[in-house]
Amino acid sequence: MPESRVAQTDVAVVGGGIAGLTAAAYLSRAGADVTVFEKAYQLGGRAATREADGFLFNRGGHALYTGGAASGAFEELGVSYDQGTPKDTFVLSGGKISAFPADPLGLLRTDLLNAGDKLALFRFFVEVGRANPHALADTSVREWIDLKVRRPQLRRLMTAVARTFAYTTALDVVSAEMFVEKLQRSLKHPVHYVDGGWRVLVDGLRAAAERSGARIVGDAHVEGVESSGGRARGVRLRGGGTVQASAVVVATGPRDAARLVDGGGHHALLRVVDGLVSAPIACLDVALERLPVPGRPVVQDLDGPRFASAQSVYTPRVAPGGGALVITFKQLDPRLLGDPREEERDLEDLLDAAQPGWREVLVRRQYLPRIEAVGALPLAAEGGFAGRPDVAAPGIGGLYLAGDWVGPEGFLVDASVASARRAAGLALEDGAVERGKVAVGSAR
Ligand SMILES: Cc1cc2nc3c(=O)[nH]c(=O)nc-3n(C[C@H](O)[C@H](O)[C@H](O)COP(=O)(O)OP(=O)(O)OC[C@H]3O[C@@H](n4cnc5c(N)ncnc54)[C@H](O)[C@@H]3O)c2cc1C
Known part of the structure; x- marks a missing residue:
């Protein structure tokens, strides 16, 4: 593609999933010259x-x-x-299917729970509403449910909800901070299925980035991040060609990110990535x-x-x-x-x-x-969300990480977007764009 011949850019973004496109949109909006390199033909990564x-x-x-x-x-x-917004939820229990309102308050009407369960559930929701999720960062979901939910039927129910929210059965290691935050959010904000599929979000982000001048290059596999003097200086593309940049945002998964720096031998980054689950x-x-x-x-x-x-x-x-x-x-x-x-x-x-x-x-x-x-579950043993890798890559200047395994905020795509936005803000603060060309920090 002709665009891939670009030899210099303010910020090179590796990965054209939601995180990479979000970083590109915020950076280009702030006046940076941005180029996104996506190894696949199609943009979107796991949101394709x-x-x-x-x-x-x-x-x-x-x-x-x-x-x-x-x-x-x-x-x-x-x-x-x-x-x-999905509704009309049913549950499968003991081989039987019964109606089961998805709305947490609607749960109080189901005949799957007896009167004692419903009263306990009501108290549970009141307690959830008042809880400070961050104070539960070191507690596992399993410990928290066992402590707060004594009645067996309610415990089964909350365990099923927790597995669905966490996308894993490993509730003994996942931080209760995530579960309580998501429960609180589900009481106030609806879940949206996106009509037309998540490519609608990908296309929307792409359009937002391109509107403000970002270049997006598909079928462009980045082989490595170029660095010298402890700073990222650009990216090296498969098939030859190097693109110089003042900052690099790596918006791939954790293992791909570790492979890209120092040929996979950057110890500080490897240490951070190795502990992720x-x-x-x-x-x-x-x-x-x-x-x-x-x-x-x-x-x-x-x-x-x-x-x-x-x-x-x-x-x-x-x-x-x-x-x-x-x-x-x-x-x-x-x-x-x-x-x-x-x-x-x-x-x-x-x-x-x-x-x-x-x-x-x-x-x-x-x-x-x-x-x-x-990409990385928030673990109780690591202090919940705060235990995920920092957006500023360890031990190398001008290199920023973004994805659903990075940063102290959010879960799933919320983590991808929050870390991407932060990466854009840090790159601008660090002077990725010449002074005067841009109001530094406008992407924060
Ligand atoms: C089955 C499933 C269900 C999910 N359900 C939900 C949900 O209900 N709600 C929710 O919020 N989230 C959900 N998610 C998570 C959500 O899809 C992800 O959090 C989000 O799409 C991640 O975006 P990303 O950009 O961080 O990473 P990715 O989508 O993984 O993007 C990384 C990109 O980097 C590219 N790349 C990698 N290496 C290179 C390289 N060397 N050179 C160039 N490009 C490279 C990849 O090709 C990819 O396009 C789900 C995910 C899955 C798989």
């Missing part, structure tokens, strides 16, 4: 959407939890989207001619770590007329990964329970056995 037979498949089921860094930045950058999950999405049981769109499993949602019920553009797109996923324990074929069968079993007859109307399927839903 693939079209097949008229169905729009995300990289596994995605929902935007509003009220955090991501929805705030999308609004600020003019990234708009049509959305639907990601959350792989198994995702089976099915495209159907029609939804066999339209009145049962969302099913939360109470007996195991599984979840299913007919997203097309709320976002009709993800399936062609009359068709349906159902996403399912199984949370895993990253320390004890099992057989992906068994997990696929578990998800098929969930579909048999939630949408019996789905096999007869199957158009196509997408199975992603080990996709990383979270």
Whole structure:
């Protein structure tokens, strides 16, 4: 591509996922000359959407939890989207499916809980509303649920909700800070399914970045970060060519980031990345001619770590007329990964329970056995969110990290966006753009 011949830029951004595009949008808005290098043809990384037979498949089921860094930045950058909010939730318990309101206050009406459970649940929500999540950073979700939820049925319920929120079954290591923050947010802010898939967000960020002059180059694999005198000086592209830059934002996953610096031998960065625990999950999405049981769109499993949602019920553009797109996923324990074929069968079993007859109307399927839903889980042993790597890379000036494994703020895409925004602010503060050309800090 002609753009890849650029030899100099103020800031080189490695990775064209949500984090890289967000950093580019804030930097270019502030007047920086920015170039994004994405190794794939398609932008978006894990937020990309693939079209097949008229169905729009995300990289596994995605929902935007509003009220955090991501929805705030999308609004600020003019990234708009049509959305639907999932409701009509059911639970699978002991092989039986029952209605179960997703809205936390609606839980008080379900017949799955007895009067004592409901009273305890009400008290629990009052306590959650008053809790300071940061004070729970060193406590694990498991410890916190065991301490706060004594009644067995409520404990099963909260464990299922926690697994779905955390994208893992490893609740004994994940910080309760994340869970309580998400519970608090879910009481105030809706969940959005994005109509047209998450590529709508990717396209919106790309447009925001390009509007203010950022260059975005696809099929451009960065092989390494150039550095000298303890400072990042640019990037080296596969197939030859070096692009000089005053600052580099690495917005890849943690292992890719470590490989890019000093040929994978940067000890301080390796130490930081080595301790991270990601959350792989198994995702089976099915495209159907029609939804066999339209009145049962969302099913939360109470007996195991599984979840299913007919997203097309709320976002009709993800399936062609009359068709349906159902996403399912199984949370895993990253320390004890099992057989992906068994997990696929578990998800098929969930579909048999939630949408019996789905096999007869199957158009196509997408199975992603080990996709990383979270780059780095906030761990209780590391002090929760604050234990994730800093945005300013250790031991090398002018190098910034962004992604859902970086920085002290947010979870999932909120962490990607918060760290990207911070990376943009730090690069500007550090003088990535000549003085006078830009009001430093306007991207903070
Ligand atoms: C199944 C699943 C479900 C999810 N559900 C939700 C959800 O419900 N809500 C939510 O908020 N989040 C969810 N997420 C998380 C969300 O998708 C991610 O947090 C977000 O997309 C991460 O964006 P990113 O830019 O930080 O990283 P990525 O999307 O991983 O982007 C990194 C990019 O860097 C590129 N790259 C890597 N190495 C190089 C190189 N050497 N040169 C050039 N480019 C390179 C990659 O190709 C990629 O495009 C989910 C994720 C998955 C997988």
